Amino acid sequence: MKTKSKLLKWAGSKSQVADQITPYLNFELPYIEPFCGSAVFxxxxxxxxxxxxxxxADLIxxxxxxxxxxxxxxxxxxxxPVEEDAYYLARAKYNDLGDSPEKAGHFVYLNHFCFNGLYRTNKAGRFNTPYGGHHKPKxxxxxxEFGHFSNKLRDVRLTSEDFEKFLFGLKPAGSCIYMDPPYFTDDERVFGEYGASTFKNNDLQRLFKVAVALSxxxxxxxxxxxxxxFLELFSDFVVGDIAVTRNVGGFAGRRKSEKELVAVLGA
Ligand SMILES: C[S@@+](CC[C@H](N)C(=O)[O-])C[C@H]1O[C@@H](n2cnc3c(N)ncnc32)[C@H](O)[C@@H]1O
Structure with a gap:
């Protein structure tokens, strides 16, 4: 059953540009996403x-x-309730809850009503994205709809690991693997604040090593x-680009249009 609603609003989601990437993917093959985020595809x-x-791990x-x-x-x-005070109470509770349906309920509530679907944590791993519900429909x-999403997820395998450990452990063959990692930054301050939502140069090198090995x-x-x-490592494999609009400057919320590259390795 097709539903237009999205289960999550994920920062960096490919939802707006899915039709530009879909032609490169093959859903007839076993399909693997090591950086699935909101799992748009x-x-x-x-x-x-x-x-x-x-x-x-909380997403998975x-x-x-x-x-x-x-x-x-x-x-x-x-x-x-969708109001600022309730949001901050829910955020504090979420950070103290153990893995449970209640934590999952808080996860999706915070995702829908936080600023820009951003999953930001502090250095202690506590989710700290501010309220973003002011400008959103309530x-x-x-x-x-939750029932439909549940049915869709019925046969999917779900894991939470670093991509390299995940893929080398899985040893896939004959699969289509779509990788949409976080953007590169060498800024220590940004990395400290955004945790897993940024990538460092050595992560890109790891990505290259894994992609070549599995290709x-x-x-x-x-x-x-x-x-x-990215080009230093992947220029031989770039097959096209896509136009994306993204938020820049973190919470400043400025938006700008830019190109993103698509690389394909293997058959
Ligand atoms: C750009 S988002 C993916 C967005 C997704 N394609 C979508 O449309 O929603 C990148 C994802 O990579 C995850 N991530 C960051 N570092 C990772 C790592 N080392 N291994 C696996 N996943 C990682 C982040 O948690 C984030 O969900």
Whole structure:
């Protein structure tokens, strides 16, 4: 069943540019996303054989709870009012909750009403994105919609590991692997604040090593910022570019249009 609603609003989501990337992907093959975020391509194309992974353990746990106990997750999400005070209370509670349907309910509530769908944590790993509900419609997803998302997730494998450990552990063959890592930054201050939502130069080198190693038996598609660090490694494999509009300057919320590159390795 097709539904237009999105389960999550993820910073860096490919939802607006999915139709520019989809032609490079092959959903007939086993489909793998090591940096799945909101899993836009999975929900839009529903490949029958799919493995989603993301370093963000709370995100993956959220997907698992939606699959297994959608009504409990929805009840919690639906019970929290969309107003600033309630948001900050929910944020404090989320950071103290253990893995549970209640935590998953808080996760999706915070995601929908935080600033720009940004999953920002402090150095202690506590989620600290401010309220963003002022300019958003206050409409929530319905229980029925949660039920549809639950059905879609029924047969998906879900893991939370660093991409390199995940892929070398999985040893895929004959698969289509789409990689959409966070953008490169060498700024220590940004890295400290945004944690897993940024990539360092050595992460890009790890990405290159993994992509080359798996490319003899798989189709690897990577989308990435048009930057010298990416081109130094991947220029032989760039097949096109896509136009994206992105937020710059963190919470300043400025938006700018730029090109992102698409690289393809393997068949
Ligand atoms: C640009 S977002 C992916 C967006 C996704 N394509 C979408 O449309 O929603 C990058 C994702 O990589 C994850 N991530 C960051 N470092 C990672 C790592 N070392 N291994 C696996 N996932 C990582 C982040 O948690 C984030 O969800």
């Amino acid at each position: 999975f929900f839009e194309n529903l490949p029958s054989n799919c493995h989603l992974n993301d370093l963000n 746990s959220f997907f698992r709870h939606v699959r297994e106990v959608p009504r409990e997750v929805w009840s919690c999400y639906n019970s929290i 409409k929530k997803l319905t229980e029925t 003899d038996q798989n189709r690897i598609v990577i989308s990435y910022k048009n930057c010298s660090e």
